[in-house]
Amino acid sequence: xxxxxxxxxxxxxxxxxxxxxxxxxxxxxxxxxxxxxxxxxxxxxxxxxxxxxxxxxxxxxxxxxxxxxxxxxxxxxxxxxxxxxxxxxxxxxxxxxxxxxxxxxxxxxxxxxxxxxxxxxxxxxxxxxxxxxxxxxxxxxxxxxxxxxxxxxxxxxxxxxxxxxxxxxxxxxxxxxxxxxxxxxxxxxxxxxxxxxxxxxxxxxxxxxxxxxxxxxxxxxxxxxxxxxxxxxxxxxxxxxxxxxxxxxxxxxxxxxxxxxxxxxxxxxxxxxxxxxxxxxxxxxxxxxxxxxxxxxxx
Numbered sequence: 635x636x637x638x639x640x641x642x643x644x645x646x647x648x649x650x651x652x653x654x655x656x657x658x659x660x661x662x663x664x665x666x667x668x669x670x671x672x673x674x675x676x677x678x679x680x681x682x683x684x685x686x687x688x689x690x691x692x693x694x695x696x697x698x699x700x701x702x703x704x705x706x707x708x709x710x711x712x713x714x715x716x717x718x719x720x721x722x723x724x725x726x727x728x729x730x731x732x733x734x735x736x737x738x739x740x741x742x743x744x745x746x747x748x749x750x751x752x753x754x755x756x757x758x759x760x761x762x763x764x765x766x767x768x769x770x771x772x773x774x775x776x777x778x779x780x781x782x783x784x785x786x787x788x789x790x791x792x793x794x795x796x797x798x799x800x801x802x803x804x805x806x807x808x809x810x811x812x813x814x815x816x817x818x819x820x821x822x823x824x825x826x827x828x829x830x831x832x833x834x835x836x837x838x839x840x841x842x843x844x845x846x847x848x849x850x851x852x853x854x855x856x857x858x859x860x861x862x863x864x865x866x867x868x869x870x871x872x873x874x875x876x877x878x879x880x881x882x883x884x885x886x887x888x889x890x891x892x893x894x895x896x897x898x899x900x901x902x903x904x905x906x907x908x909x910x911x912x913x914x915x916x917x918x919x920x921x922x923x924x925x926x927x928x929x930x931x932x933x
Contacts, residue, residue: 642714644678645707648686651675652704656693728920729758735772736781738765739861743881744907745781752927759920772912778921780910781928783878785902791910794925797932798904799878803839803894804885808871810892816874819843819850819898826873828864829854839876840901847901865891876900907932 651660657668657675664671672689679686686700696704736745741763749761764777772780772791786793809826816822819841829837829852837857841848855873858864865882868875869890885891909925911917 641681642710644674644681646711647671647674648678648700649704649707649711651687651694652696652700655695727758728756728918728923730920731760731762732920732924733762733764733776733778734781734924735764735766735775735777735779737783739881740781740783740907741765742862748928748931751931752924755927756920756923772910778911778918779924781907782910783907784905786906786908786910791912793908793910794929795906795908796925796928797907799880799907800904801876801900802879802882802886802896803874803876803900804868804882804891805874805894806869806871806890807892809868809873810894812871816894819848819895822850822852822874825852826855827852828856828858828867828873828875830857830859830861830864830876832857832859841895842899842901842903878905 647660647664650663651657651671654660654663657671660671661668675687682699682703684699685697686703687694688697734745745763749763753759753761766780772778781796782793783799813825816825819839822839827837827839831837831854835853836851837854839850839852841850856864856867858867861877861881864875865877865885867873868877869885874894879886882891886893909928911921911925
């Protein structure tokens with residue numbers, strides 16, 4: 635057993651030296667001497683029967699054998715750290731500060747109602763919620779997890795789907811009494827519409843009409859990149875808005891907003907809501923329990 639642990643220590647030292655490029659740099663990071671590091675690497679080379687590093691005065695370069703070993707050694711070291719973290723998580727409750735980012739409307743309407751239960755379940759955790767609509771570099775901004783609505787582009791980040799959102803066209807009874815009820819998607823061209831897209835002159839809404847996609851171009855009366863603004867505008871009788879059903883259950887229930895064209899399915903029919911976090915094998919327990927909690931409650 636001791637020999638195996640010694641082998642793991644040698645592999646960790648080899649990975650470190652390969653990353654920093656020299657015995658002297660490796661010695662500084664391990665609080666030892668370059669000669670001691672060199673002896674340890676030589677011992678590993680002797681055990682494997684292959685030279686791993688080309689020695690020079692200032693820098694050590696990997697040989698072909700060293701490059702092959704580095705790939706496997708990094709995997710072994712990652713697996714060891716993941717195992718240690720998993721065992722540690724079994725005996726320690728999540729603690730510290732969990733930094734979350736979400737688009738402001740999603741945070742206020744969808745996420746905020748769930749947070750009291752989460753904090754009660756994990757009393758040693760603190761939350762820092764930062765509203766933002768863009769997909770920043772989570773690592774650079776020191777963010778643990780982002781909650782995003784929509785189809786995400788591929789990246790080095792990992793996305794776990796929590797649930798899906800369905801959108802509905804709605805208007806207030808006062809607006810419909812004044813302007814009439816649209817009977818088919820094309821009628822929307824003559825109505826006052828409210829658009830989330832504030833960066834275009836014309837918005838396109840897509841429908842499933844008899845199994846085929848129909849694109850309806852509208853010239854919005856109001857454009858605002860805020861779902862809450864659009865919902866309040868629709869309630870005030872300003873026009874027809876496309877909104878996710880989860881943010882207006884109360885209004886649909888009490889009649890403050892009325893569904894429009896329910897027989898024509900909007901496209902896309904479902905929009906995913908996902909938790910996005912940085913890739914890596916060692917997922918912090920505070921991030922893991924938060925994502926699992928959201929999956930449980932949102933699902």
